[in-house]
Amino acid sequence: MHLNFNEMSIAQEIEKRRTFGIISHPDAGKTTLTEKLLLFGGAIQKAGAVKSNKIDMHARSDWMEIEKQRGISVATSVMAFEYEGSKINLLDTPGHQDFAEDTYRTLTAVDSVIMVVDCVKGVEIQTEKLMEVCRMRSTPVISFINKLDREGKDPYDLLDEIEGKLNIQVHPLSWPIGMGKTFQGVYSLYDKSLRLFKGGQQLHEEATKFSDVNSPELDKLIGERYANQLREDVEMLQDLYGDLPVEDYLSGKVAPVFFGSAVNNFGVKELLDTFLKISPNPKPRKLDEEMISPTHKEFSGFVFKIHANMDPKHRNRIAFLRICSGKFERGSNYYHTRQDKKFRISQATAFMAQDKETIDEAYPGDIIGLYDTGNFKIGDTLTEGMKGVYGGIPAFSPEIFREVINKDAMKTKQLDKGLAQLMDEGVAQLFSFELGSRKAVGVVGQLQFEVIQYRLKHEYGASVEFAPMQLYKACWISSKDPKKLNEFLGSKQRHIARDKDDKLVFMAESKAWLQMVQDNFPDIEFHFTSEF
Numbered sequence: 184m185h186l187n188f189n190e191m192s193i194a195q196e197i198e199k200r201r202t203f204g205i206i207s208h209p210d211a212g213k214t215t216l217t218e219k220l221l222l223f224g225g226a227i228q229k230a231g232a233v234k235s236n237k238i239d240m241h242a243r244s245d246w247m248e249i250e251k252q253r254g255i256s257v258a259t260s261v262m263a264f265e266y267e268g269s270k271i272n273l274l275d276t277p278g279h280q281d282f283a284e285d286t287y288r289t290l291t292a293v294d295s296v297i298m299v300v301d302c303v304k305g306v307e308i309q310t311e312k313l314m315e316v317c318r319m320r321s322t323p324v325i326s327f328i329n330k331l332d333r334e335g336k337d338p339y340d341l342l343d344e345i346e347g348k349l350n351i352q353v354h355p356l357s358w359p360i361g362m363g364k365t366f367q368g369v370y371s372l373y374d375k376s377l378r379l380f381k382g383g384q385q386l387h388e389e390a391t392k393f394s395d396v397n398s399p400e401l402d403k404l405i406g407e408r409y410a411n412q413l414r415e416d417v418e419m420l421q422d423l424y425g426d427l428p429v430e431d432y433l434s435g436k437v438a439p440v441f442f443g444s445a446v447n448n449f450g451v452k453e454l455l456d457t458f459l460k461i462s463p464n465p466k467p468r469k470l471d472e473e474m475i476s477p478t479h480k481e482f483s484g485f486v487f488k489i490h491a492n493m494d495p496k497h498r499n500r501i502a503f504l505r506i507c508s509g510k511f512e513r514g515s516n517y518y519h520t521r522q523d524k525k526f527r528i529s530q531a532t533a534f535m536a537q538d539k540e541t542i543d544e545a546y547p548g549d550i551i552g553l554y555d556t557g558n559f560k561i562g563d564t565l566t567e568g569m570k571g572v573y574g575g576i577p578a579f580s581p582e583i584f585r586e587v588i589n590k591d592a593m594k595t596k597q598l599d600k601g602l603a604q605l606m607d608e609g610v611a612q613l614f615s616f617e618l619g620s621r622k623a624v625g626v627v628g629q630l631q632f633e634v635i636q637y638r639l640k641h642e643y644g645a646s647v648e649f650a651p652m653q654l655y656k657a658c659w660i661s662s663k664d665p666k667k668l669n670e671f672l673g674s675k676q677r678h679i680a681r682d683k684d685d686k687l688v689f690m691a692e693s694k695a696w697l698q699m700v701q702d703n704f705p706d707i708e709f710h711f712t713s714e715f
């Protein structure tokens with residue numbers, strides 16, 4: 184195949200790009216690791232420049248504080264930086280579990296993931312959930328086991344725990360020598376080098392090549408006891424794992440594992456360097472049923488996140504678009520496939536570390552911020568003319584449901600508009616019952632109700648209260664037999680609602696009852712996500 188000059192330069196840009204997200208249970212060290220990576224990229228100059236996007240629970244009642252935190256989270260949503268000839272796009276994911284849906288959606292925009300695990304706590308619940316999402320999409324995952332300067336679990340047990348709880352095969356690429364007070368350093372099994380731990384920041388210190396662990400030099404460096412232990416470990420690991428099957432990493436079957444200490448900047452460079460060697464650059468993605476290569480000559484991308492302006496007087500928003508193919512050029516007219524309309528995109532921003540800057544062009548893998556006055560919804564696709572939608576942003580059944588009670592009948596219009604816009608942003612899910620005018624809002628965590636109530640009041644002037652509802656799950660329903668589906672809808676009328684895309688949903692009141700209904704209606708399929 185002959186590529187013209189334009190296609191060739193796009194191919195080179197794609198080759199350079201790595202778009203990934205860091206996931207972890209809160210407090211495992213995601214912010215710290217992000218900061219160290221940015222320091223390597225020269226995107227920031229000093230430690231402490233990256234703000235955690237953690238929602239501080241002590242500040243719950245102080246709404247200005249939450250708004251400020253939302254501001255921080257948009258500023259640090261995407262951090263792009265250059266490192267050794269690569270263009271790295273790091274996407275931040277909210278750590279707080281109440282905003283898990285936001286994280287799930289962000290994961291649809293990345294090509295790979297680094298998962299941070301705290302060696303003291305091991306694999307925690309939030310990581311298990313996030314890993315499920317990675318598995319659904321076969322996203323390649325690298326694990327970084329952090330806080331080796333603390334007394335943690337045995338490294339072999341940690342590997343077992345990752346395999347057991349996260350249901351993925353592991354493949355250690357580095358190995359710790361000692362731990363906590365006796366932590367000596369890590370040995371890289373990937374490029375056979377030793378890095379000694381001296382505490383403190385070790386930004387420029389190089390590792391020493393140590394291709395033969397049997398060398399007596401090793402005893403001099405870490406003492407006979409640790410040297411012998413390392414020799415034993417290396418032999419056993421080599422027997423157990425052999426060389427890394429990079430293809431299996433790329434297909435999401437095997438997770439390479441690194442050990443280190445983010446706060447001490449230890450083991451981070453090995454992680455970054457190996458990551459750049461093995462991680463995927465942008466790959467083809469499915470537009471409806473067709474695979475679109477990133478080198479496709481036409482631009483295309485999809486919106487995975489929308490962030491509203493915090494200033495209620497300016498109700499503009501930023502739509503975060505992941506580019507999937509071709510070259511984005513500011514000032515061009517692009518086709519909004521849901522609205523079947525062309526839009527001129529005159530404002531677009533790139534996110535460089537913590538600054539936003541206007542950009543004129545961008546390539547597959549890049550995330551750009553589009554100025555939006557209400558035209559975009561999460562999941563929207565923008566192209567140069569191709570029709571279709573980039574799928575794969577499923578909604579999951581919420582955990583908690585409340586009925587929306589309008590407290591000010593004069594502001595019904597504002598309420599409807601506000602609710603619709605907040606749902607476009609993906610703040611929560613709205614289900615409208617087929618009978619009557621009841622509406623249920625479903626969320627992952629309690630905190631979201633407070634955010635919605637506050638924002639409806641301050642941004643739209645609408646007053647709502649949320650009344651408890653006895654609901655267990657929202658199940659998207661389908662059937663191969665339209666007659667059976669109609670019968671089901673007729674007999675369960677009171678429990679049928681529509682989601683934001685008008686899809687049919689069965690609102691199950693309890694686990695036991697759902698089970699009974701499933702048994703009684705074997706021709707109906709019940710799905711816990713909106714894409715099936």
Ligand code: G4P
Nearest residue numbers: 207208209210211212213214215329330331444445446447
């Ligand atoms: P998160 O974004 O995943 O929630 O975690 P974050 O990086 O904020 O780290 C959580 C805490 O763990 C921080 O301490 C951080 O300094 C500490 N930490 C990160 N990496 C390491 C490590 O390698 N070793 C040790 N011992 N600690 C580590 P904090 O007390 O909550 O905050 P700070 O006052 O230290 O910033």
